[in-house]
Amino acid sequence: MDNKYVKLLLLAFLLSFPSESFAQFVNTSNYWNCSNRTGGTWTFGHAPSACSVNPFIGSDYVKSKFSPYIFDDSANRAGERERYMSEMHNLVIKASEYYIKRRKPSVSATEVKYFNEAILAITHQESFMTHYRDGSILRMMRGDFGHGHGLMQIDDRWHFANVKDGNAAHLIKNLFYALDIYYEAWQLAPSKNCVPSSTAYYTRSRAAYSAYNGGLDDICRFRNPGHSFARNDSNFKDKLDTKAWSRYINAVSPTPVNIACLANTTSANCSTTNPNPTPPNEPPVSTSFFAVGELIQLLKNINVRQTPGGKRVATFKAGESFQVLDRSLTNGARYYLIQKNNIKGYVYAGTEATHSQWVKEGRDAILYLPVIGSEITVLTRSGTNLRITPGGTRLTTIPNGTRLSVLSVQVTSGLKELYVKVKYGNQTGYLYSGTLAPRYTVSNWISIR
Amino acid sequence: MKNAKSQPLITKSELSLLFGGFIFLSSCYFVNKSMKNTESVKKEIVLKNEKYKTKKESKKTDRNIAQSLEFENKNSNSNDPLSTLKIAETCIESKACDLPNNDPRAYSLAAYSNLASEIDANRFFITTNWNSEREVDFKRFFKYSNGFVKEAALRTVLALKDRELLAFTNELAINIIHDHNAQMMDLTMEFIDRIQDTNVKDQIENEWIQAMITGSPNKSEALAKYSHELINEQSIPKFKKALNKLPKGSPERTHLESSVREFEMTQAGG
Numbered sequence: 105m106d107n108k109y110v111k112l113l114l115l116a117f118l119l120s121f122p123s124e125s126f127a128q129f130v131n132t133s134n135y136w137n138c139s140n141r142t143g144g145t146w147t148f149g150h151a152p153s154a155c156s157v158n159p160f161i162g163s164d165y166v167k168s169k170f171s172p173y174i175f176d177d178s179a180n181r182a183g184e185r186e187r188y189m190s191e192m193h194n195l196v197i198k199a200s201e202y203y204i205k206r207r208k209p210s211v212s213a214t215e216v217k218y219f220n221e222a223i224l225a226i227t228h229q230e231s232f233m234t235h236y237r238d239g240s241i242l243r244m245m246r247g248d249f250g251h252g253h254g255l256m257q258i259d260d261r262w263h264f265a266n267v268k269d270g271n272a273a274h275l276i277k278n279l280f281y282a283l284d285i286y287y288e289a290w291q292l293a294p295s296k297n298c299v300p301s302s303t304a305y306y307t308r309s310r311a312a313y314s315a316y317n318g319g320l321d322d323i324c325r326f327r328n329p330g331h332s333f334a335r336n337d338s339n340f341k342d343k344l345d346t347k348a349w350s351r352y353i354n355a356v357s358p359t360p361v362n363i364a365c366l367a368n369t370t371s372a373n374c375s376t377t378n379p380n381p382t383p384p385n386e387p388p389v390s391t392s393f394f395a396v397g398e399l400i401q402l403l404k405n406i407n408v409r410q411t412p413g414g415k416r417v418a419t420f421k422a423g424e425s426f427q428v429l430d431r432s433l434t435n436g437a438r439y440y441l442i443q444k445n446n447i448k449g450y451v452y453a454g455t456e457a458t459h460s461q462w463v464k465e466g467r468d469a470i471l472y473l474p475v476i477g478s479e480i481t482v483l484t485r486s487g488t489n490l491r492i493t494p495g496g497t498r499l500t501t502i503p504n505g506t507r508l509s510v511l512s513v514q515v516t517s518g519l520k521e522l523y524v525k526v527k528y529g530n531q532t533g534y535l536y537s538g539t540l541a542p543r544y545t546v547s548n549w550i551s552i553r
Numbered sequence: 554m555k556n557a558k559s560q561p562l563i564t565k566s567e568l569s570l571l572f573g574g575f576i577f578l579s580s581c582y583f584v585n586k587s588m589k590n591t592e593s594v595k596k597e598i599v600l601k602n603e604k605y606k607t608k609k610e611s612k613k614t615d616r617n618i619a620q621s622l623e624f625e626n627k628n629s630n631s632n633d634p635l636s637t638l639k640i641a642e643t644c645i646e647s648k649a650c651d652l653p654n655n656d657p658r659a660y661s662l663a664a665y666s667n668l669a670s671e672i673d674a675n676r677f678f679i680t681t682n683w684n685s686e687r688e689v690d691f692k693r694f695f696k697y698s699n700g701f702v703k704e705a706a707l708r709t710v711l712a713l714k715d716r717e718l719l720a721f722t723n724e725l726a727i728n729i730i731h732d733h734n735a736q737m738m739d740l741t742m743e744f745i746d747r748i749q750d751t752n753v754k755d756q757i758e759n760e761w762i763q764a765m766i767t768g769s770p771n772k773s774e775a776l777a778k779y780s781h782e783l784i785n786e787q788s789i790p791k792f793k794k795a796l797n798k799l800p801k802g803s804p805e806r807t808h809l810e811s812s813v814r815e816f817e818m819t820q821a822g823g
Binding site for chain 2: 128129202203206207208209248259262265266271277280281283284285287288317318319320321322332333336362364365367368369370484486487488489491501519520521535536537538539541542543545548549
């Protein structure tokens with residue numbers, strides 16, 4: 105039989121069985137991916153249950169970035185609740201405000217106020233404003249037999265892809281995910297008979313909650329006291345009316361919040377006093393922080409994550425050596441981007457004080473980036489400019505296919521651009537060689553031997 | 554060298570045999586699946602009706618059940634292969650099928666999930682029996698707020714020919730790009746890759762940018778991540794302008810800034 109015919113028949117066969125691997129209901133078990141489960145109390149910041157955050161997001165990342173929003177289980181409960189609630193209350197308001205202003209730039213102050221209050225009431229209803237809890241292990245709240253994740257109780261059966269990707273464990277992404285659903289209902293509500301007008305904010309809040317809780321088709325559920333889930337609507341109304349959370353907010357000013365930065369898994373310093381957060385690379389730290397291109401050896405098995413502290417993609421073993429492809433410092437926590445075959449991700453490497461327990465200088469690793477003495481080949485079709493300094497005056501253009509020896513390697517701060525210093529003819533200069541992150545483009549510019 | 558014209562890729566007889574095999578294999582799958590689904594949904598509706606008969610429900614619910622049963626009976630007598638899909642839609646509207654109801658969202662999520670499965674299961678029939686009437690009719694699936702349904706609808710139209718696919722450009726822009734669901738990026742890119750018309754591409758880019766600026770932050774980040782695939786000599790000014798409208802320090806700004814810079818470096822020759 106003709107070869108092409110066999111191929112076509114095989115193709116037809118495959119086409120007749122459509123893939124069903126797409127995101128839909130995933131029947132996860134109760135307390136799926138839940139280790140170190142612990143209970144709690146039905147009080148603010150401490151709702152049951154809680155499981156380790158580590159399968160979804162790095163605990164060191166959480167501690168370095170979200171420390172004000174972690175409920176300390178070992179502290180004096182009453183005092184800790186006040187501290188936590190003051191911080192969390194402020195964060196929820198800021199995130200909610202950031203969200204609605206982003207979606208609706210012309211939004212009025214009154215609408216923002218009602219929207220914020222509705223979101224606060226939902227966080228009370230869903231989780232008693234509980235997300236991260238820290239005892240001996242950093243945990244995240246898991247309600248509804250472990251299916252509900254975190255502050256807004258993102259259900260792992262219906263939102264499996266997002267939960268698995270760590271979006272439910274990331275406090276801000278968890279909030280944004282739920283805000284997407286609530287905002288959609290908020291926008292729809294005024295078009296329904298049960299909401300008299302777009303400025304009937306209180307009623308609008310209740311309608312949007314009914315839809316948030318029961319789906320858009322149930323947006324007027326709050327008007328039906330006989331509905332089987334009417335109790336949820338009345339509970340929400342109680343929370344909206346009583347604002348019980350306000351009893352736990354103390355007068356101490358909460359930590360300033362920069363929502364855009366907190367949402368950014370690669371940014372480091374999220375202080376609001378600095379509108380341009382510090383780029384995560386080239387930080388002013390000791391020489392023990394290995395530079396891009398250098399080799400490291402892991403001293404323990406370390407999880408490899410998609411972003412610093414993000415979704416786990418693999419675990420690399422102690423003793424293995426890798427080349428540093430990027431490095432990041434998030435509030436003292438060190439991360440290195442490394443690669444093995446087609447798996448690439450960030451590994452946690454301790455802090456200035458603990459760095460030596462995690463990694464040491466490595467050897468005999470596969471090189472994905474050029475180092476001093478590497479031979480590179482220019483890959484760009486029209487050649488690449490040779491410049492006096494990185495991004496500086498052009499000296500000449502080096503044609504495609506030219507082989508060069510690397511004199512030094514430099515990574516710019518901020519945009520993480522890779523420049524290699526080379527000698528071409530009698531001219532020495534820098535060659536742009538792509539970016540390291542967030543998108544790795546080095547292989548578009550050069551190949552390394 | 555052989556003359557390409559004298560050597561067709563496949564002869565008529567091979568094509569007939571291939572088509573026969575294809576129909577046979579796909580029939581085995583779809584008939585089985587379709588029967589299973591039809592039976593289960595019918596059973597669900599009947600069971601639900603029995604259950605509801607013992608309850609005192611609102612008039613509206615009774616009317617919905619009656620409508621859905623009437624609809625189901627009508628369709629079960631016909632030979633319409635899409636009857637299961639229509640029943641799945643009825644379940645959403647009527648709320649009368651025997652689907653999980655143990656938490657407030659369980660029913661609607663299950664009903665939408667069923668509809669998405671039906672769209673997928675009927676993809677072959679739908680796309681091989683395509684006509685202008687079906688095109689108009691099929692657009693309704695993009696209007697559902699549920700991501701599962703939209704995703705299944707998108708997968709189906711991607712199985713159409715380019716000319717037929719382009720009729721869904723507005724749905725892509727309004728119901729997919731502007732939707733907060735960030736899990737459909739690969740399918741979205743597959744659609745965009747098949748658009749050749751520069752005016753249509755321009756329209757998509759504008760919607761894309763608008764969604765990045767005023768859309769859901771999680772979706773904005775996803776769009777920004779893929780922006781490098783849309784950036785070219787014509788579109789770069791628009792994307793550069795958009796950059797200044799994204800919040801400083803946000804992930805979407807980080808991604809877009811990197812893509813814009815990389816494009817500029819490529820244009821400049823490094």
